[in-house]
Each structure stands twice: as C-alpha cells, then as structure tokens.
Amino acid sequence: MGEEASCNAVCGVMEAKPAKENGHAAAEAVATAVVAVAEAAPPPVAAADDPRLQGISEAIRVVPHFPKQGIMFNDITTLLLRPGVFKDAVDLFVERYRGMGIDAVAGIEARGFIFGPAIALAIGAKFIPLRKPRKLPGEVISEKYVLEYGTDCLEMHVGAIERPGERVLIVDDLVATGGTLCAAIRLIERAGADVIECACLIGLPKFKNLYKLNGKPVYVLVESRESENGTAHSPIHDASDGHSNVMSNCGAGVRPNECRGYVHVTSHPPPWLHAVPANPVQDPQATCCHIALQAPQVEAYAYA
Ligand SMILES: O=P(O)(O)OC[C@H]1O[C@H](OP(=O)(O)OP(=O)(O)O)[C@H](O)[C@@H]1O
Numbered sequence: 001m002g003e004e005a006s007c008n009a010v011c012g013v014m015e016a017k018p019a020k021e022n023g024h025a026a027a028e029a030v031a032t033a034v035v036a037v038a039e040a041a042p043p044p045v046a047a048a049d050d051p052r053l054q055g056i057s058e059a060i061r062v063v064p065h066f067p068k069q070g071i072m073f074n075d076i077t078t079l080l081l082r083p084g085v086f087k088d089a090v091d092l093f094v095e096r097y098r099g100m101g102i103d104a105v106a107g108i109e110a111r112g113f114i115f116g117p118a119i120a121l122a123i124g125a126k127f128i129p130l131r132k133p134r135k136l137p138g139e140v141i142s143e144k145y146v147l148e149y150g151t152d153c154l155e156m157h158v159g160a161i162e163r164p165g166e167r168v169l170i171v172d173d174l175v176a177t178g179g180t181l182c183a184a185i186r187l188i189e190r191a192g193a194d195v196i197e198c199a200c201l202i203g204l205p206k207f208k209n210l211y212k213l214n215g216k217p218v219y220v221l222v223e224s225r226e227s228e229n230g231t232a233h234s235p236i237h238d239a240s241d242g243h244s245n246v247m248s249n250c251g252a253g254v255r256p257n258e259c260r261g262y263v264h265v266t267s268h269p270p271p272w273l274h275a276v277p278a279n280p281v282q283d284p285q286a287t288c289c290h291i292a293l294q295a296p297q298v299e300a301y302a303y304a
C-alpha cells in the first residue's frame with residue numbers, strides 16, 4: 001500500500017472548493033478500511049486487516065470514462081451479484097455500528113438505498129431516505145451540492161427526525177468530493193439530529209485531501225481502484241488550444257467565454273492551466289465546477 005492509500009485526515013472543502021495539492025492518484029487496487037476524519041475528530045477504529053476487505057475491493061468494477069470522459073466509475077453492481085461479498089460489506093458496517101445507540105440510518109439516493117436499509121434493520125434503527133429532488137411527496141427540506149461531475153440536490157421529509165438529538169448514521173456507496181455527504185449532514189443537522197458518522201464502501205484516493213465533512217468522521221471500507229490493471233488513466237489531452245479542452249470536460253455549466261480562470265489542484269500543472277490569485281470559493285458570485293481530465297495528475301476547478 002502506497003502513501004496515497006493511507007488516507008486518514010480528510011480536510012478541505014465543500015461546495016467545489018479547490019484543493020491546494022492533490023498529488024498523484026493511486027493506481028493500485030487497495031483493500032483497507034479508511035477512516036477519514038476532519039481535523040480534531042478522534043479517528044474511529046479501522047479494520048484494515050480484515051480479510052473481507054480484499055474481496056469487497058475486488059468485487060467492485062471500475063468503468064473508465066463513465067458517465068463522462070475522465071471519470072473512473074466505481075460500479076458496485078458487480079459486488080451485488082456476489083451475495084457473500086455483499087453480505088460481508090453489510091456485516092462490516094453492522095459490526096461497527098451495532099451497540100452505538102444509532103436511532104436512524106439515513107441512506108443517500110440511489111446507491112445508499114442498497115446498503116442503508118440492510119444496516120438499519122440489523123442494528124434496530126429506522127431508515128430515512130435522502131432523495132433527489134421532487135421524489136418525496138410530503139413537505140421537505142433541501143440541500144444543494146456540487147458533484148465530481150455536476151450539481152445536485154438532496155431532500156428529506158420534514159418529520160423524518162422525530163425528536164431533537166436523534167443519533168444518525170449516514171450511508172452511501174462512495175465518497176468522492178464529499179459534497180453529497182456534506183449536504184446530507186447539513187440536512188440531518190438542520191432537522192435537529194446528531195450525525196454520528198458517515199459510512200461508505202468506497203473512497204476515491206484522489207480526493208482524499210480535498211474535503212472536510214463538517215467535523216464528522218467518515219468510515220470507508222476500501223479505497224477505489226483507479227483502473228482495472230493498475231495503470232493510470234489515458235494520456236493527457238493535447239491542450240494546445242488552451243481552455244477549450246478543459247471546458248469540454250466541465251460538467252457544471254461554466255462555458256469557455258464565461259470562464260474567469262482556473263485553480264489547479266495538481267503539483268505540476270501544465271502551462272496552459274492558469275493558477276489564479278483569487279480564491280473563487282470566497283466569491284459568492286462565482287460558479288465553480290470541478291474538472292476531471294483524462295489523467296490523474298491533472299485536475300482543476302473552473303469558475304465563472
Ligand atoms: O462525494 P461526491 O463527489 O458528492 O460523490 C459521491 C456521490 O456520487 C454518487 O452518486 P450520484 O450523485 O452519481 O447519484 P446516483 O447514486 O443516483 O447514481 C455516489 O453514489 C455518491 O452519492
């Protein structure tokens with residue numbers, strides 16, 4: 001396991017804040033329990049040597065360039081085809097959260113609905129679906145967030161939290177930027193409950209230093225495999241035409257003629273990627289979007 005695989009401190013941002021430094025993405029398959037904690041949060045016990053983790057890591061398929069160029073998609077449907085491995089994943093969470101006085105498991109649509117209810121039933125907690133917009137029929141509270149490849153919004157029914165101080169575990173399949181989990185944390189806290197921890201099967205190593213989860217620990221079973229054969233992504237674009245190649249990968253609507261600049265998050269930015277003095281996330285008018293190019297060492301945020 002390389003240095004990148006031992007992500008323990010997750011500090012950084014929400015809402016498309018760029019990282020200071022990203023380093024190279026890990027290319028090896030890694031099976032380890034990773035606990036991502038924000039600053040002062042005490043690290044929960046990790047089960048890094050559990051033999052079930054290797055099977056879980058190997059059962060997750062990595063699909064390059066899905067749903068768009070540059071994204072290495074971690075597909076958990078292949079794990080679901082193997083009931084023993086699926087059960088191992090649920091069991092690992094159940095073993096961790098049983099006896100912790102969890103009142104509710106909040107699962108994030110869609111893939112958090114696959115693991116969350118099984119965990120909730122096993123630990124005797126209620127299940128709260130956090131859904132995408134306009135799916136819940138009752139009164140809702142909403143939180144918008146920025147994804148690795150776009151923007152989205154989560155909603156929760158008013159009344160899902162029934163008393164102040166309920167102890168909530170948030171469950172999803174994967175944490176990448178942490179935007180989704182942070183929106184979920186905000187929803188739960190706005191309803192008056194306490195988020196005890198966030199639990200994900202997979203954490204993307206290339207994002208390990210990019211986010212802060214509002215002081216809440218994140219428990220991750222395995223780091224994502226960046227490619228099937230352990231090699232890096234396909235070569236960098238020929239970026240001789242400057243911004244246009246970058247913008248073609250931009251999923252959040254910052255058009256080239258609107259673009260005021262880029263903030264690179266790489267240690268060795270290509271010359272055409274301009275670092276800018278101002279921090280766009282400190283500008284409330286800025287529209288940020290994350291750009292994942294076809295190389296692990298080149299990432300940036302554009303802002304308009
Ligand atoms: O850490 P983040 O950058 O926020 O990304 C992680 C989120 O992205 C994926 O869901 P997606 O939004 O693709 O929705 P889906 O589960 O409905 O496919 C994944 O299941 C997480 O919920």
Ligand SMILES: Nc1ncnc2[nH]cnc12
Pocket residue numbers: 071072073074075148149174176204
């Ligand atoms: N690389 C990835 N694979 C699967 N789901 C994701 N959600 C955000 N990034 C993802």
